[in-house]
Amino acid sequence: MTSEPFGDLIDRCRAAEEDLVRRWRADVAASLRGRISEIELDKELREILDAVLSSMSAADGADTRSSAYGEVRALLVDLSRGRALQGFSPRETAISVFALKKAVRESVGVGPEFTAFSDVIDELGLFTFETYTKAREEVISNQAEQLLELATPVVKLWQGVVALPLVGTLDSARAQVVMEKLLQTLVDTGSEYAIIDITGVPAVDTQVAQHLLKTIVAARLMGAECIISGIRPQIAQTIVALGIEFGDIATKATLADALLLALGRIGVDVTAEMSKRGL
Amino acid sequence: MERLPILKIGQMLLVSIQVDLRDDMVVALQEDLADRIVETGARGVVIDITALDIVDSFTGRMLATMAALSRVLDADTVVVGMRPAVAITLVELGLSLDGIKTALDVERGMRLLSLAGGSAR
Numbered sequence: 207m208t209s210e211p212f213g214d215l216i217d218r219c220r221a222a223e224e225d226l227v228r229r230w231r232a233d234v235a236a237s238l239r240g241r242i243s244e245i246e247l248d249k250e251l252r253e254i255l256d257a258v259l260s261s262m263s264a265a266d267g268a269d270t271r272s273s274a275y276g277e278v279r280a281l282l283v284d285l286s287r288g289r290a291l292q293g294f295s296p297r298e299t300a301i302s303v304f305a306l307k308k309a310v311r312e313s314v315g316v317g318p319e320f321t322a323f324s325d326v327i328d329e330l331g332l333f334t335f336e337t338y339t340k341a342r343e344e345v346i347s348n349q350a351e352q353l354l355e356l357a358t359p360v361v362k363l364w365q366g367v368v369a370l371p372l373v374g375t376l377d378s379a380r381a382q383v384v385m386e387k388l389l390q391t392l393v394d395t396g397s398e399y400a401i402i403d404i405t406g407v408p409a410v411d412t413q414v415a416q417h418l419l420k421t422i423v424a425a426r427l428m429g430a431e432c433i434i435s436g437i438r439p440q441i442a443q444t445i446v447a448l449g450i451e452f453g454d455i456a457t458k459a460t461l462a463d464a465l466l467l468a469l470g471r472i473g474v475d476v477t478a479e480m481s482k483r484g485l
Numbered sequence: 486m487e488r489l490p491i492l493k494i495g496q497m498l499l500v501s502i503q504v505d506l507r508d509d510m511v512v513a514l515q516e517d518l519a520d521r522i523v524e525t526g527a528r529g530v531v532i533d534i535t536a537l538d539i540v541d542s543f544t545g546r547m548l549a550t551m552a553a554l555s556r557v558l559d560a561d562t563v564v565v566g567m568r569p570a571v572a573i574t575l576v577e578l579g580l581s582l583d584g585i586k587t588a589l590d591v592e593r594g595m596r597l598l599s600l601a602g603g604s605a606r
Binding site: 386390392397420423424426428429 | 563568582594
């Protein structure tokens with residue numbers, strides 16, 4: 207009942223299944239260096255081998271996109287996704303499939319029908335690799351999204367004073383998010399002073415400065431004043447070297463200085479406030 | 486034609502823009518404002534744009550013109566209640582409205598004007 211292109215290869219594989227799986231597992235395990243347990247691997251590979259052999263006997267030819275290979279594809283998707291999420295390299299993932307060829311060659315032997323078998327395995331290997339890359343891209347885009355979410359907390363320092371501690375590099379997309387969040391917070395809290403703290407920004411170039419200036423001008427249009435704080439010595443050097451002009455925008459070395467400036471402008475008497483709250 | 490109301494509160498005039506602005510309304514508003522400042526001898530103008538959610542360069546220039554107009558007639562102008570999206574749009578359009586005072590809401594705007602006016606008189 208074997209289909210034409212593979213001859214009796216499938217039957218011979220079935221007969222030598224134990225030996226085949228043992229060789230295959232040994233090769234794969236060597237490349238994975240013990241990061242997946244033997245038992246787990248054994249189960250995984252047996253499932254795949256079984257699916258591959260039954261698909262080959264069911265299918266008319268070597269077209270791995272046909273429905274006969276559906277089960278194999280599903281198993282390989284699981285395998286490559288799992289590998290991608292666990293942080294295995296592309297080579298370590300692809301070898302799980304390609305090592306089957308070597309195992310078959312050694313335990314069953316090479317016949318004229320081996321070429322057709324080899325083609326199928328190549329196709330399946332490529333499919334695995336494709337899925338692996340897709341899974342990796344998903345991981346990356348998820349992380350980028352999470353980064354954007356966690357990157358912009360606006361904190362209230364005092365009645366009428368909010369602070370925006372910036373951490374990490376500011377690109378256009380992030381700057382836009384930061385800008386909108388800050389301006390919205392100004393409206394929501396009715397704050398007249400915003401302190402933008404750039405202690406956590408590793409480098410300030412003309413683009414970052416441009417984003418900062420735009421945010422500050424927009425805040426001014428809404429009737430709020432911005433103070434830039436946390437300018438480190440090297441950053442100050444870069445700003446001067448690049449010829450960036452902050453004009454009449456208040457800049458302070460530390461967040462503490464900026465807060466004092468804001469409190470002074472609002473006219474807050476800190477000692478009076480403390481005694482009022484019984485501190 | 487529909488005209489925007491200009492309210493007198495003490496020594497100040499309050500223009501509250503509550504509807505979508507058409508260009509002819511803007512021109513009429515400028516004329517009315519100049520008339521009212523002369524008529525009442527107001528020392529300050531508060532322009533409330535809280536309800537304005539779409540701006541273009543014409544609206545931006547309108548604000549600048551009204552401020553310049555009031556200044557010539559010896560009245561300070563404060564633009565209040567600008568929305569974040571509007572502010573971002575104006576900045577992207579390159580209109581930073583230099584020389585115009587701004588405040589977060591009408592109350593703060595009026596306080597700002599009375600502070601500035603108090604020292605002048």
